[in-house]
Structure formats: C-alpha cells, structure tokens
Amino acid sequence: MRIHHDWKGLPLDARGATVAMGNFDGVHLGHRSVIDAARAAADAPLGVITFEPHPREVFQSGAPPFRLMNAESRANRLARLGVEHLYQLPFDTVLAGLAPEDFVREVLVEGLGVRHVTVGADFCFGRKRSGTAQTLTSLGREFGFGVTIAPLIGDGQNEYSSTAIRTALTEGRSRDAERMLGHWHRIDGEVLHGDKRGRDLGYPTANMAVNGLHLPRFGIYAVLIDVLTGPERGSYTGVANLGVRPMFAGDVPNFETHIFDFKGDLYGEHVSVALVEFLRPEMKFDSLEALVAQMDQDSAKAREILAAR
Structure with a gap:
C-alpha cells in the first residue's frame, strides 16, 4: 500500500482511484462495508481518504484521548484489507476552512482525480461540517465522478460504532470489541527502551507508547504479536x-x-499487538517473588487461552 500525505503534486499513477472517505477510527465492520462498497464501485485502484490528525483532535484539543488507532495502526489495518492507496490528508485550518464545493474541486477533483467516492450515510465534510453525503452526490454529478452512499450497518440491534467499541474496551471486553471490529483490537508502534525491570525478573518485554489513544481497561492481557519489521519479523x-x-x-x-519463547532484539522495530482476552487487573504485590509467581500464572493462563482460540 502506498501512503500519500497530501493531495497536491501526486504522480499520475496515484490519481484516478475509487475511494472510500472517512476517519475510519478502528476500521470496524461498518467502516469495512464502506470500503467494500468502494471496491465494487469502479474498475480502478482502491483508495482510502482519511485525515491526520483526526478532526476531533483539532476542534476538541483539550478532550481526553479517544482514538482507537494511531495513524500507523490504521494504515496497517487498511493494508490488510487490500487498500492500494491511502490518502492521509493533513487536517489543519486550511482544509477545515474549505467550503464543501471547494473541497470537492481542489482536493477530490484537481488533487486526487477520483473516479468514484463512497461514504457512510452519516458522513459530513467541509467548513463547519456543512456538507452531507447528499451534498457530495450532487457535487459528484457536477464534477463528473460517481458517489455511493453506504448504509449504516449493525448487529441487528445496534449500529457498529467506535463509541460502542470504546465502551467494550474500557470494560475489558476484548472479545465483544472484536465482534464489532471484525478483528482484534491492536496497539501498533515502535519498540522503545524501557527500564528493563522485566528482563531482571525473567520476563523481558517490548515496550510501546500509548499516548493519544483511548486506553482499554488497565491490566494483564493474553495477546497475539506481529513483528512487522526487522530480522525477527513474524507472528508470536x-x-x-x-x-x-x-x-x-x-x-x-x-x-x-512479553513474547513467549523469544530471544531476539526488537528495539526500534515496529510491532502490532492484539488484545485477545483480559486476564486480571493491575495489582501491587508484597514482594517481587509474589509478582513473579503471579506472572507465571498469567503466562500459563494466556498460553491456554491462545492455544484454544
């Protein structure tokens, strides 16, 4: 997948895609239906238009972190879905200030040269969110590209939503989140140097930053790990x-x-960690020996869960 960070000056082979457009935080099953509709809409490369930072981070900069995915995690998931071009447009005051017609003309037509655009039924765009999916349909007719409005979908009772997924993760319900996402919730990023206490305890760990993300329930999880870069690339x-x-x-x-039965060096490499099942909350122990004994139990339980998945 090729990632483009602007709509200006693109090479010819990055233009003319059929695109799904939205924020796609979590890339849940509702988002996937929009992407699948874009895939079916036109005989053209499949692209996704999204925005970085998330518009809500710009307009509500003081709000608590809400994102299910950072940009890296979202890109990794979209690549798994077969997206060929990710147009990760810089969301700033210039882009936010464009009227719907100007956004369509300057970004979609002159910049990206889109063949077809698919959005969810609740999609809004342009200055003060004044453009709707219906606005986009009218402008598509005027500027010569097709538009598909994908209906909102759900499980028969509720629509799939990032809000419901955040609630499930806050409560430690990883499997409920997975059912709405259509994939395990993952935390992706670079492995950073830490204080290396785990190594001293016999449990070396790959440490990752989680700033800017909506955090699931604090505690211990059984996890699946994909090492995405470096000589140790693979699944664990x-x-x-x-x-x-x-x-x-x-x-x-x-x-x-902590990766089971792993001896390599991952510092500086990028990994993707899937939260499969919440095991227990964080605890403070009376001694390091008690902590290690509990870690042994956690590891045994995690191995059992992951072997049966």
Whole structure:
C-alpha cells in the first residue's frame, strides 16, 4: 500500500482511484462495508481518504484521548484489507476552512482525480461540517465522478460504532470489541527502551507508547504479536501489561509485552499487538517473588487461552 500525505503534486499513477472517505477510527465492520462498497464501485485502484490528525483532535484539543488507532495502526489495518492507496490528508485550518464545493474541486477533483467516492450515510465534510453525503452526490454529478452512499450497518440491534467499541474496551471486553471490529483490537508502534525491570525478573518485554489513544481497561492481557519489521519479523504469542505498574510507583500509562519463547532484539522495530482476552487487573504485590509467581500464572493462563482460540 502506498501512503500519500497530501493531495497536491501526486504522480499520475496515484490519481484516478475509487475511494472510500472517512476517519475510519478502528476500521470496524461498518467502516469495512464502506470500503467494500468502494471496491465494487469502479474498475480502478482502491483508495482510502482519511485525515491526520483526526478532526476531533483539532476542534476538541483539550478532550481526553479517544482514538482507537494511531495513524500507523490504521494504515496497517487498511493494508490488510487490500487498500492500494491511502490518502492521509493533513487536517489543519486550511482544509477545515474549505467550503464543501471547494473541497470537492481542489482536493477530490484537481488533487486526487477520483473516479468514484463512497461514504457512510452519516458522513459530513467541509467548513463547519456543512456538507452531507447528499451534498457530495450532487457535487459528484457536477464534477463528473460517481458517489455511493453506504448504509449504516449493525448487529441487528445496534449500529457498529467506535463509541460502542470504546465502551467494550474500557470494560475489558476484548472479545465483544472484536465482534464489532471484525478483528482484534491492536496497539501498533515502535519498540522503545524501557527500564528493563522485566528482563531482571525473567520476563523481558517490548515496550510501546500509548499516548493519544483511548486506553482499554488497565491490566494483564493474553495477546497475539506481529513483528512487522526487522530480522525477527513474524507472528508470536504472549502476555502484556497495560497500565501504570503500581508495583513500581508508576504514573504514566505504558504498554509492555512479553513474547513467549523469544530471544531476539526488537528495539526500534515496529510491532502490532492484539488484545485477545483480559486476564486480571493491575495489582501491587508484597514482594517481587509474589509478582513473579503471579506472572507465571498469567503466562500459563494466556498460553491456554491462545492455544484454544
């Protein structure tokens, strides 16, 4: 998948796609229906138009973190779905200030040269969100590209939504989140140097930053790990801790993953960690020996869960 960070100056082979457009936070089953509709709409390369940072981060900069995915995680998921071009447009005051007609003319037509655009039925765009899916349909006729409005879908009772997925993750219901997402919820990013306490305890971990993300329930998880770069690239199983590590008087949320039966060096590499099942909350133990004994139990339970999945 090719990632483009602007709509200006694109090479000819990056123009003329059939695109799905939206924020696609989580890339849940509702989002996938929009992407599938774009795939079926025209005989052209499949693209996705999205925005970075998320518009809500610009307009509500003081709000608590809400994103299910960072840009890297979203791109990884879209690549798995067969998207050929990701147009990750820079969302700033210039883009936010475009009237719907100007956005269509400057971005979609002159910039990207789109063949067809698919959006969800609740899609809004342009200055003060004044453009709707119906507005886009009218402008598509005027400027010569097709538009498909994909209906909102759900499980028969509720529409799939990022809000419902956030609630499930906050409550530690990873499998419920997976049913709405259509895939495991993942945290993706670079492996960073940490304090290396896990190594001293016999449980070395791959540490990742989680700032800017909506955080699932703090605690221990059975996880699946994809190492995406470097000589150790491949798929593994493990156990992870998300939280502030009360045993060590931490206060900044951290995500650290112990990969079973792994001996390699992952510093600087990029990994994707799927939260399969919540095992227990974070705890403070009376001794390091008690902590290690509990980690042994957590690992055994995680191995059992992952072997039966």
